[in-house]
Amino acid sequence: MLRAGGAGLPGGIGPEGYVIRSTTVDGRPATVIAGQTDRAVLYGAFHLLRLVQTRQPVTGLDIASAPKVKVRVLNHWDNLDRNVERGYAGDSLWDWHKLPGWQDPRYVDYARANASLGVNGTVLNNVNAKADSLTAPYIAKAAALADTFRPYGIRVYLSARFSAPIEIGALKTSDPLDPAVRAFWKAKADEIYRAIPDFGGFLVKANSEGQPGPQDYGRTHADGANMLAEAVGPHGGIVMWRAFVYSAEQPEDRVKQAANEFVPLDGTFAPNVIVQVKNGPLDFQPREPFHPLFGATPKTPLMLEVQLTKEYLGFATHLAYLGPMWEEVLAADTWRRGRGSTVARVVEGRVFPQALTGMAGVANIGTDRNWSGSHFDQANWYAFGRMAWDPDARARDIAEDWVRMTFSNDPAFVAPAVGMMMGSREAVVNYMTPLGLTHLMATGHHYGPGPWVDNLERADWTPVYYHRAAADGIGFDRTKTGSDAVGQYAPEAAKALLADERHLLWFRHLPWDHRVRSGRTLWDELVVRYDLGVSQVGEMQRTWASLAPYVDPERHAEQAAFLAIQRQEAQWWRDASVAYFRTFARRPLPAGHAEPPESLEHYRSLSFPYAPGHD
Numbered sequence: 001m002l003r004a005g006g007a008g009l010p011g012g013i014g015p016e017g018y019v020i021r022s023t024t025v026d027g028r029p030a031t032v033i034a035g036q037t038d039r040a041v042l043y044g045a046f047h048l049l050r051l052v053q054t055r056q057p058v059t060g061l062d063i064a065s066a067p068k069v070k071v072r073v074l075n076h077w078d079n080l081d082r083n084v085e086r087g088y089a090g091d092s093l094w095d096w097h098k099l100p101g102w103q104d105p106r107y108v109d110y111a112r113a114n115a116s117l118g119v120n121g122t123v124l125n126n127v128n129a130k131a132d133s134l135t136a137p138y139i140a141k142a143a144a145l146a147d148t149f150r151p152y153g154i155r156v157y158l159s160a161r162f163s164a165p166i167e168i169g170a171l172k173t174s175d176p177l178d179p180a181v182r183a184f185w186k187a188k189a190d191e192i193y194r195a196i197p198d199f200g201g202f203l204v205k206a207n208s209e210g211q212p213g214p215q216d217y218g219r220t221h222a223d224g225a226n227m228l229a230e231a232v233g234p235h236g237g238i239v240m241w242r243a244f245v246y247s248a249e250q251p252e253d254r255v256k257q258a259a260n261e262f263v264p265l266d267g268t269f270a271p272n273v274i275v276q277v278k279n280g281p282l283d284f285q286p287r288e289p290f291h292p293l294f295g296a297t298p299k300t301p302l303m304l305e306v307q308l309t310k311e312y313l314g315f316a317t318h319l320a321y322l323g324p325m326w327e328e329v330l331a332a333d334t335w336r337r338g339r340g341s342t343v344a345r346v347v348e349g350r351v352f353p354q355a356l357t358g359m360a361g362v363a364n365i366g367t368d369r370n371w372s373g374s375h376f377d378q379a380n381w382y383a384f385g386r387m388a389w390d391p392d393a394r395a396r397d398i399a400e401d402w403v404r405m406t407f408s409n410d411p412a413f414v415a416p417a418v419g420m421m422m423g424s425r426e427a428v429v430n431y432m433t434p435l436g437l438t439h440l441m442a443t444g445h446h447y448g449p450g451p452w453v454d455n456l457e458r459a460d461w462t463p464v465y466y467h468r469a470a471a472d473g474i475g476f477d478r479t480k481t482g483s484d485a486v487g488q489y490a491p492e493a494a495k496a497l498l499a500d501e502r503h504l505l506w507f508r509h510l511p512w513d514h515r516v517r518s519g520r521t522l523w524d525e526l527v528v529r530y531d532l533g534v535s536q537v538g539e540m541q542r543t544w545a546s547l548a549p550y551v552d553p554e555r556h557a558e559q560a561a562f563l564a565i566q567r568q569e570a571q572w573w574r575d576a577s578v579a580y581f582r583t584f585a586r587r588p589l590p591a592g593h594a595e596p597p598e599s600l601e602h603y604r605s606l607s608f609p610y611a612p613g614h615d
């Protein structure tokens with residue numbers, strides 16, 4: 001392997017792009033991996049290894065690859081006590097107490113694994129941040145991690161608590177326009193960069209779910225972001241400012257609030273700020289339409305945030321390969337600059353040219369021996385990296401590479417395993433939230449069904465706010481007659497979303513006897529979908545059982561047990577949801593579909609105070 005000084009590399013390959021070429025050196029066949037930097041060559045080396053591991057030809061190579069997105073980061077929702085918010089894979093990998101003195105060897109494995117996927121950054125601490133992360137002892141700990149990650153091309157970022165100037169800076173305010181506050185952040189950035197010269201920058205959750213922010217002082221998100229941008233800018237740092245905001249007073253349909261807040265700020269952010277937007281406008285549900293902010297801010301770069309950890313898709317026990325979900329959102333057409341203005345192209349900065357581009361994945365990584373809580377959850381980490389490198393990559397191709405590298409290259413294994421993965425997320429949609437229903441999970445931990453919950457602190461945390469089931473029908477009217485959330489999309493995109501039955505009850509409130517595409521009534525279709533989801537899991541169980549000859553007994557047995565849990569919980573979701581919704585629908589179940597075995601009261605009475613993933 002050798003590193004070229006740029007000569008012979010295709011134009012525009014950039015600092016992370018590489019070529020892999022079959023050639024001859026001194027008359028002997030050789031493979032050259034070349035790029036402008038060490039990390040580019042490292043990425044190329046991993047690409048070559050992938051070809052070897054997936055049994056692709058390694059002669060006659062002429063490959064050039066460069067990332068289409070600059071900032072490809074994991075977001076760890078890891079707390080300093082090692083609890084991971086929405087984490088289902090053990091404790092946080094970061095052993096803060098022993099850092100910087102002790103570096104767990106897994107830090108190197110973590111960095112190497114990420115480099116093999118093209119991930120080039122990691123935000124170490126939870127967006128629900130503690131100011132302690134910005135104190136000198138914790139900066140030293142973060143610096144130790146940064147030293148370990150650096151050879152693998154991975155930069156360290158920190159979530160910043162907006163009220164840090166008060167909490168650790170002895171100031172009386174965190175007002176972003178206050179000169180003392182600005183001086184605090186400048187000095188803090190200087191201090192961090194002395195310890196971590198290639199520090200990536202800050203991630204901020206502000207004025208969201210109780211977090212402090214600039215609005216506490218009557219300032220805008222742009223005022224807050226720009227203040228931090230000013231502090232890290234001279235060092236080459238960036239600010240990733242989250243758009244996951246909704247007002248404490250809930251004057252408006254929650255899914256409209258982020259766009260209402262951020263569209264008017266377009267053009268007011270500093271050039272080193274990128275706004276981080278979840279894939280959908282609600283909160284990482286099994287299915288949501290794409291976030292209306294994509295394409296709606298021509299002058300503001302937006303990065304896509306997806307959730308690898310399956311807070312709303314069955315934790316680590318349910319098999320749900322998320323590649324198809326991310327492909328669905330990336331391929332969605334925003335129509336903001338005519339046909340083909342897909343979310344992928346917005347994120348790549350090609351619909352409206354952007355110098356700064358990014359993708360963030362909420363990590364599903366912890367101290368579990370298999371890293372992610374289940375073997376198949378590793379595929380979501382893997383797919384995130386590959387899609388952040390190339391948002392146009394296909395979920396199926398990525399699944400196939402992963403299956404081959406993780407289990408077996410035998411075609412008798414690969415095809416069924418990939419098929420099972422590709423259908424898995426849709427199964428979850430069917431048994432949890434079919435036909436555009438959303439946010440029906442139990443309170444707090446989000447484990448299991450809770451469609452009946454109607455008594456939380458705020459209405460827009462309750463499932464009843466989202467499904468609106470009543471005697472006259474079900475669904476949230478987001479057309480003109482309702483909240484008009486659909487009006488936040490370009491007209492062509494709005495038309496496509498309204499015509500898409502997968503989003504039916506996201507956008508409309510419809511009578512129980514409404515005829516859907518299948519010709520069934522809405523009520524019958526709901527029941528059919530719930531049962532379909534359960535049977536799809538049964539199908540996955542059968543597929544997995546048939547694959548035993550190709551997998552070591554230990555991994556096979558664990559996955560078989562997890563699928564059995566998933567099957568049981570899918571049935572629970574179905575039974576509880578049917579028992580609940582029929583109290584409004586007041587109709588018989590369609591022929592051949594079984595009555596829920598227990599009463600609604602039974603499902604309502606189930607309680608899981610120790611479910612994992614709490615904050």
Ligand code: GCV
Pocket residue numbers: 077085086127128205244283311615
């Ligand atoms: C980190 C959801 C989750 C929270 C999470 C929040 C966010 O509401 O339930 O745990 O907080 O999203 O993305 O900030």
